[in-house]
Amino acid sequence: MCGTEDIGTIRPLAASEGLQVFEASALRYAFAPHRHDAYVVGITTHGVQSFRYRREARASLPGQAFVIHPDEQHDGHPGTEAAYGYLTAYLAPDLIAEALGGRPLPFVGDVVNGDAELLAALRELFSTADPAGDDLGAAASVTRLADVFARMAGGMVRDGAADWPAMRRIRDHLLAGLQEGVSMAELEAEHGLDRFAISRGFRCHFGVSPHRFLVLRRLERAQADIRAGASLADAALAAGFADQAHMTRQFRQAFGVTPGVWRRLVG
Numbered sequence: 001m002c003g004t005e006d007i008g009t010i011r012p013l014a015a016s017e018g019l020q021v022f023e024a025s026a027l028r029y030a031f032a033p034h035r036h037d038a039y040v041v042g043i044t045t046h047g048v049q050s051f052r053y054r055r056e057a058r059a060s061l062p063g064q065a066f067v068i069h070p071d072e073q074h075d076g077h078p079g080t081e082a083a084y085g086y087l088t089a090y091l092a093p094d095l096i097a098e099a100l101g102g103r104p105l106p107f108v109g110d111v112v113n114g115d116a117e118l119l120a121a122l123r124e125l126f127s128t129a130d131p132a133g134d135d136l137g138a139a140a141s142v143t144r145l146a147d148v149f150a151r152m153a154g155g156m157v158r159d160g161a162a163d164w165p166a167m168r169r170i171r172d173h174l175l176a177g178l179q180e181g182v183s184m185a186e187l188e189a190e191h192g193l194d195r196f197a198i199s200r201g202f203r204c205h206f207g208v209s210p211h212r213f214l215v216l217r218r219l220e221r222a223q224a225d226i227r228a229g230a231s232l233a234d235a236a237l238a239a240g241f242a243d244q245a246h247m248t249r250q251f252r253q254a255f256g257v258t259p260g261v262w263r264r265l266v267g
Helices: 095-100 116-127 136-153 163-175 184-190 197-204 211-228 230-238 244-255 259-266
Strands: 009-016 020-027 031-034 041-047 048-054 057-061 065-066 074-078 084-091
Touching: 009 259, 031 244, 041 116, 057 065, 065 116, 084 095, 084 116, 095 136, 095 163, 095 197, 116 136, 163 184, 163 197, 163 211, 184 197, 197 211, 211 230, 211 244, 211 259, 230 244, 230 259, 244 259
Parallel strands: none
Antiparallel strands: 009 020, 020 084, 031 074, 041 065, 041 084, 048 057, 048 074
């Protein structure tokens, strides 16, 4: 890809605990297959947003909503010769779990649809998300969206119920060990659960394994440092990666682009 090619822009609109909102405009870039550990939800605003999801080709037209479940692989590219764009929110799975009282995460099977309640909840979320990080309005919108997810999912959840307070303690343990790393043996000893119960319960409520959760939090740290002007090598080391090459591999797997391309998209 030529360094001067116009690939579009991705602009952050708001962020609060567990929630990030972005506006993508005039995208022409083809994102490689990747996986997030968040619900990725939004509304296509222009063009045709095409992607593969759960081994099928999908397309979202202007005015349609999309819901991608945590840890589901997908890509993204223009569906026509024209560029495309969308408003999107990244919702931490524990935010949805909290709103649903610790129930397992709902799985919305229809990744692209025109459900009226879903569209209304998303428009409310986008209108209340505050660039200053005030989450008062967003909390009500996220609760409404979680209820819509639960209604649309019906009985479709991932894995069985788990000890929600214990999983939150394990999440906090992982966050505290972001730089140094945390072993499974350490989690077993600290929380009194075997590795299988931890792995199964954590995925039930957070959508990914404990290891992937830790890697993605490191990538978020790297993104913030890169946006602030840090070199890719410095960002990698500050986030706890062994080197820049290791960070680049993980970055592409998580976001579908290299750190360098991502810097161009958000710059």
